[in-house]
Amino acid sequence: LAKTTQPISMDSYEGQEVNITCSHNNIATNDYITWYQQFPSQGPRFIIQGYKTKVTNEVASLFIPADRKSSTLSLPRVSLSDTAVYYCLVASGYNTDKLIFGTGTRLQVFP
């Protein structure tokens, strides 16, 4: 089972780049890394997913080193609306595996 560890909280200011790192030392060969965003009173929402190296979409980038034991979610030029909790999930496509969500990182963006 790939247990994940994230910082509990982070602060930033509008317009800055924010990097949130997740550690997953026991990641398995078949595991993917997925990041979710959650606002208060809502369910988590998919942000980005990757297996190795770098993935970029319209809202974020995901950096995964060669050993895959950690990953970094990068949010460019954050705004107040990016204030949320961010979860790192390590999971595989096999039904017998368990889902391991991290406890999440609470990002607070200040004006």
Add this chain to the structure above:
Amino acid sequence: DVKVTQSSRYLVKRTGEKVFLECVQDMDHENMFWYRQDPGLGLRLIYFSYDVKMKEKGDIPEGYSVSREKKERFSLILESASTNQTSMYLCAGASGGRGDTQYFGPGTRLTVL
């Protein structure tokens, strides 16, 4: 636009009551999940289902059961609610395995008195 709906946003029950939490997805996904979310503990998987009538225990199945009679509907059952089951319950659906994108419902905040 994909959608996962949960039967109630807020629910208050008494200790010992049988509680049903319903979840419906319109994405034709094989996989559905039930989580509970508590402060400081993140999301913990209770049960998941990878097909109709198929289920598998997650990390914290004690005190819960599930039912999946139709592909689009996944129910979480608390046979005899207890105060330590007061929590936020989240349902999700996914097309493939655990690594695939999960689509979450808005959650049900259950209070057991």
